[in-house]
Amino acid sequence: MPILFAMVPAAVAQPQISVPAEPAQKLVADVIYNEMQDRERDSFWEYRSERLEAGRALVREQVETSEGPIFRVIEQQGAPLDNTARAEEEQRLKTLVEHPGAMDKVRKAHEADEERLRRVMEMLPKAFLFTYDRVESSDAVRIGFRPDPAFTPSGYEERIMHAMAGTITVNPRLKRMIAMHGVLEQRVDFGYGLLGHVDQGGTFEIGRMQVSAEHWKTSLVEVHVEGKILLFKDVTKNQRETRSEFHPVSHEITLTEAKQLLDKAAGGSGRELASVQR
Numbered sequence: 001m002p003i004l005f006a007m008v009p010a011a012v013a014q015p016q017i018s019v020p021a022e023p024a025q026k027l028v029a030d031v032i033y034n035e036m037q038d039r040e041r042d043s044f045w046e047y048r049s050e051r052l053e054a055g056r057a058l059v060r061e062q063v064e065t066s067e068g069p070i071f072r073v074i075e076q077q078g079a080p081l082d083n084t085a086r087a088e089e090e091q092r093l094k095t096l097v098e099h100p101g102a103m104d105k106v107r108k109a110h111e112a113d114e115e116r117l118r119r120v121m122e123m124l125p126k127a128f129l130f131t132y133d134r135v136e137s138s139d140a141v142r143i144g145f146r147p148d149p150a151f152t153p154s155g156y157e158e159r160i161m162h163a164m165a166g167t168i169t170v171n172p173r174l175k176r177m178i179a180m181h182g183v184l185e186q187r188v189d190f191g192y193g194l195l196g197h198v199d200q201g202g203t204f205e206i207g208r209m210q211v212s213a214e215h216w217k218t219s220l221v222e223v224h225v226e227g228k229i230l231l232f233k234d235v236t237k238n239q240r241e242t243r244s245e246f247h248p249v250s251h252e253i254t255l256t257e258a259k260q261l262l263d264k265a266a267g268g269s270g271r272e273l274a275s276v277q278r
Contacts, residue, residue, distance in 0.1 A: 020172045024130040024143045028168065030175045032121055035216075039118070043215050044253060046261055047246045048074075053239040061265035063249060063258040068107035070096060070255060072262035086266075093262065097255045120161060127151040127162050140178060142169045156190065156229060160198050163188050176216050180206045190229065198227035211246040219243050 020027055044064040049071070051058045059075035073081060073089050081089065096102045124145075133144040146165040153162040166182035184202035207220030222240040249261070 019132040019135055024132050028130045029125040031170045031177050032125055034175050042251045044249045045246050046249050047243050049243050051241040061262050063261050065253050065258050067103045068110045070258050072266055093259055097259050139171050141172050142167050160188050177208050196229035217246055
C-alpha cells in the first residue's frame, strides 16, 4: 500500500488569483471611462453581423463610415439571397450611395443609438453598487451590480436601467469591459401604470472583444424586454445579434468604397450583382 501511494504524484499547487486591490466601484468607473474614450476615437470597421429578430434571421456585412453604417444582407433564414432579393439589395445600396441625403435617416438613427448607449454607460458608475463576485482568470473578473438606492433616476431609460441587477465581467489589467448581463428585477410602471410599463424578468446581454491594441468592439447584443409606453407604443423587443470578423477600414472611406467592400463580401462586383435584375 505505501508503494501505491508513492506512485501517485503530489497535487500540483495552483496559483491563487486574488481580486484586484482597488474597490470594485473604482475599477468599474475606470472601465467605463476607457470605454467612453474608445468610442470617441476615430475608428471605422467592417464586420459580419448575424441578427435574429422577430423570427427573422439575417446575415449582413456592415461597414462603418462617417455618414453612418452601411450594410448588405448576405443570407436570410439560413440561405443565400435569391436573385430577386439580391436585386433589391443592390438597388437599396445604389440609392444610398448615389442620392445625396439618402443616408441622413441612417446616420440620425445611428447617432441616436450611440447617444442612448453613451447615457447608459455614463449612468452605470453613478446608479449602481458594485461588489466582486468571482475571479475567472488573471484577465477576467466578474463583478456583481445592483441598484444604488441613493440614486434617483429620471426619464424612461434611466428608470428601466435602474431596476436591473446583474454582472459585469472586466479585464482588470487593461480595464476594459468583456461582458455585461442584466435582469429587470421588478416591473417598472410609468404614471402608476396608466402611461405604460416594462415587465419584470426582461434581460439584456452585451459582449465585447478586443480587435486591436487600443480598440474593443461589441461582439454580442441580446435584448428580451416586454412592455408598453404611453398606452400604445409597444416596447417589446426580442433581438440577438453577434458580430465577428472585424477589419479596420480607413477613416476617410467613402460610401462608394464601402459599397465595394460589401460587393466583395457578397462574392461579386456591383455590376455583377446588378445583373441579377436582368
